[in-house]
Amino acid sequence: MHSYSSPIKVGVAGATGYAGQELVALLSRHPHVNVVAAMSSSADSAARPMPRLARVFNGQLEPLDRDKLAGVDIAFLAVPEAAAADLGASLVHAGVKVIDLSGAFRIRNDEQRHRWYPATHALPAGAAYGLVEHYRDNVKRASLVACPGCYPTAALLAVLPLANAGVLDASAGVIVDAKSGISGAGRTPSDRTHFSENHGSVSAYGVLGHRHVAEMEQEIGTEVTFVPHLVPLDRGILETIYVKTAPGTTAERISDALHAAYDAEPFIRLTGDALPEIKHVAWTNFCDIGWRYEPSSRRLVLVSCLDNLVKGAAGQAVQNFNVVCGFDERTALL
Amino acid sequence: MHSYSSPIKVGVAGATGYAGQELVALLSRHPHVNVVAAMSSSADSAARPMPRLARVFNGQLEPLDRDKLAGVDIAFLAVPEAAAADLGASLVHAGVKVIDLSGAFRIRNDEQRHRWYPATHALPAGAAYGLVEHYRDNVKRASLVACPGCYPTAALLAVLPLANAGVLDASAGVIVDAKSGISGAGRTPSDRTHFSENHGSVSAYGVLGHRHVAEMEQEIGTEVTFVPHLVPLDRGILETIYVKTAPGTTAERISDALHAAYDAEPFIRLTGDALPEIKHVAWTNFCDIGWRYEPSSRRLVLVSCLDNLVKGAAGQAVQNFNVVCGFDERTALL
Amino acid sequence: MHSYSSPIKVGVAGATGYAGQELVALLSRHPHVNVVAAMSSSADSAARPMPRLARVFNGQLEPLDRDKLAGVDIAFLAVPEAAAADLGASLVHAGVKVIDLSGAFRIRNDEQRHRWYPATHALPAGAAYGLVEHYRDNVKRASLVACPGCYPTAALLAVLPLANAGVLDASAGVIVDAKSGISGAGRTPSDRTHFSENHGSVSAYGVLGHRHVAEMEQEIGTEVTFVPHLVPLDRGILETIYVKTAPGTTAERISDALHAAYDAEPFIRLTGDALPEIKHVAWTNFCDIGWRYEPSSRRLVLVSCLDNLVKGAAGQAVQNFNVVCGFDERTALL
């Protein structure tokens, strides 16, 4: 863990996207942070004001400037993965710590990464996968933190304690049925994100071919069937996860594995039988996890939910930042 | 009223927009209609399928073909006003009756029309303003019917009986505060129609400068202050209309004027004190009108609502068509 | 098939619920039907007007009257299952054909039925399960038609052709993840149906314990894991169905089985790779079915969707009615 003099100078590349705006808002209320650069690579940034941030962020939005960014203590990247791959590598090389929100640095296996993220490079030395609750020690000494994708965050937080405890029947695979708010599709208008195409509707997309599968399979080590759906709301993801347990698994064993993993974690709330709902996590950094289990059939249904722009993006990034800097993990997040 | 042999051959120009699709659906269930041409002028029409119309409309979508369109009995135009202005004039010239859903032929005063619809021409002989409930006789013998705009339809149906009865204090003007679903903004994606920009939000637009004002003022004959708002729903408009009555106006007088105008109308439902709601008119051709009146202050608040794609567009067009052809006005609309 | 003189006298018990209102609306536009009785058992029916049905249904709402109901040709029951069980049995006994929308007559196995619907009785002779596309002949000669539940309708229409063709790996079970609009929860206010608890949220309920499981397992003959979710919309269900195919199953085999079952069906639309969306079936009697298949892993994902109040309730009831009476099945439904 590096030692910085407070306030820490941070820069944000990609400040006008939904995750970028959320990041600027969270960092603006962080008592130990000075946002010295909020940059947007989009040519039209001047034409896309950020009225939500008025009186919250008092700095100026500016065009992306690599040199200026190289002068900060810690840089947050909320840009597409091709840009992040280049920018992240050069910043690490310049000695700037990087917290990346894109998919550029999540997949360690080169073949898998190139399949899903063709424009990216091998991970730099000291890169950590920023699922804090499971890799906190790696994050503390990382040169670059790859924040997990929104869908993998919800799925892995629910499944990893069980996989690690040997409770799952790995041969049966894991099915993740995700329901996501539409802010996850970003700020660029399209037929898919048009209001009238989504109001009163639900649609599946990326069936059996979403790139977040690679990230989930990397961490869980078993086949993952993943189907994301757009549901008519703005912020939040709820995942319903279907697994089979190993023979002889009791309800206690499942509960114990989850509680052992998370009772001391500030942002994981286990709801047990009372299943979580998006409404309770929206606009927060919490991931809520509940489950129902039928021992006779060894069917286990987990429900995991979070806000895709907070715990699934900007909030998790700030949580990683807090770990990197040695602050209380909850700073600016409660 | 012209006499046609059944089924009547109709064509639709602009079949892939939201109003156009609604029109094709309604005409497909009309027992006396044969949709011989469903045309789209958009280059990308092939890339924008109409899954909602499968098994409903069994014809083929085709590119806009003026010659073919000139061969139908009655042509519906659901294209932007510049295209409608040209197409409408040439079809009338060719002896085809036209039902136009655009703004091209709504404003009789040339100066006003050019101000709001610069690319349009003088109205052809025999053009009628298709507010059936008030101009049915004109519509019957029209060469071209200009269907009213969605906002003016709701406002005029509420206000005209009172203006005609001399019940309004014209010097006070009319204030129309409209809440509209987002399908009214059409099918083209934009920042303004992006899901995440509208979910959980309300926004005003076109304040004091919306072109539907000219249409309302043409019919009411007094100053109209009009502010439309986007509300997070798909279909429907609710207008809250603030007027002052002439001195001495009683509650009975108001009620009598409205009931005299509409008790025999199949698509106007007066709800009196029980104010109408969008939910009750969505997916129907009804316009529901309610009101509250305080005689001591002469303040009258009218609430008028309809489905912008049906009574505010395609349904009203079919109602006009039924009048032109001499069918029961309710055909295909109940 | 019985022969009736037109128009057929029908009665509706439970006309004020959401499905009941939809039923009255559909029957009111049916050219061969006379709705002679629209009854509500709820004490407060007078206090719950049906503004949506004004000018659509011109009869009067009246309290439930068994004797009057026994005088109709065909009775529709849209009341809770305990009331439907009693009423249905007595009407059949009186020679009135019954179309029941409740769960009272869906489960043939007495033990299963009593477990999930305790207040019901053995099925009367001549009862048919009204999934028209699969049991049309039974429906034609039925004394009573038990309309399938909304969730089973969507699931069975997708899965039955594959189960019947021997394409499924039955040992792997069937997982049905359903996303439902909130009208499915009925018209009675509760914490669960409160607007602010659902807007911007998704919630799972009835995990591993919903009574529609019994109905699905009865028809499919294998273990069904079913998790319904409430999503923030009014009308519509989308089900994502996860199955494994039998070894050697090709993509063609799957496609052939579905097309053989449904190409001649007026209300089933196969969308293939272009997955269906609720928006395209809302307010219609269609069930749209699409799928994606990965032969190497034998993972098949089906997506099935319908409007829970139409194809999942009132529309399917009218479709059954049309079959019983020998009308074109599409009458009043297109």
Added chain:
Amino acid sequence: MHSYSSPIKVGVAGATGYAGQELVALLSRHPHVNVVAAMSSSADSAARPMPRLARVFNGQLEPLDRDKLAGVDIAFLAVPEAAAADLGASLVHAGVKVIDLSGAFRIRNDEQRHRWYPATHALPAGAAYGLVEHYRDNVKRASLVACPGCYPTAALLAVLPLANAGVLDASAGVIVDAKSGISGAGRTPSDRTHFSENHGSVSAYGVLGHRHVAEMEQEIGTEVTFVPHLVPLDRGILETIYVKTAPGTTAERISDALHAAYDAEPFIRLTGDALPEIKHVAWTNFCDIGWRYEPSSRRLVLVSCLDNLVKGAAGQAVQNFNVVCGFDERTALL
């Protein structure tokens, strides 16, 4: 301004309603506050958990206990006005400062107050109307702060600077057309707050008879015509306000009056021509105000919006608390 030793002991009566939960969340993150009592008067409070507050508020919910409440430094009341009237008076008598969110203490004129809030009493000495931006000095030394209603807050913040500057034509009155999210109707289920009755709909209520009119007229001193509407969203109010200006009023005059009033205010953002939207203020304590003016007709349209649960309730209460205690007004609110 009283002097307290930090942390300040606060109690909340009515902690389970939507405003009460928001209040507990805001106070839990306040660095100078210790929430020693979170009380609910509702008998069923145990049955209505607050999953959103887990890990946010670490205390226990308890039944209402007047004696315990009399032991805090400052009490927040988020209970209905009859309970607030009694509780507030007795707490002030006991020397506890009170921040009340109900309507019990907003109307100074006894006749008006009894008309709209029959179960209330005369205001105690030292009661202040807690519209901080206009009555900060009164609030500083108040014994009890009556937080303004959600609708009046938005309307008064927009209109008061203009009324105070003599810019309005008072004889023309003020028309306030409000669009409100449904959380404003509270947490108790009813037909009016049922999800399916509001999704896809808009409805007006309380036309010409809402009790917030009295509060607006008290502050503005002229006739206010007020029509609130429910729009299908959870949190937020947008008000469109129609006024006439005094003869000769220029655009600059209007702009100057608003900027003079608010440029130094931390929670008022003037957006000028770029009209505000609910999305930009939801989950914040900001009130955003924009306007459009036509000098020739002297028509001025103001648009004002805020989050009804924050600036319209709990946030404004905490802002008042900060003023009473001498803290930076933004504490816990940015």
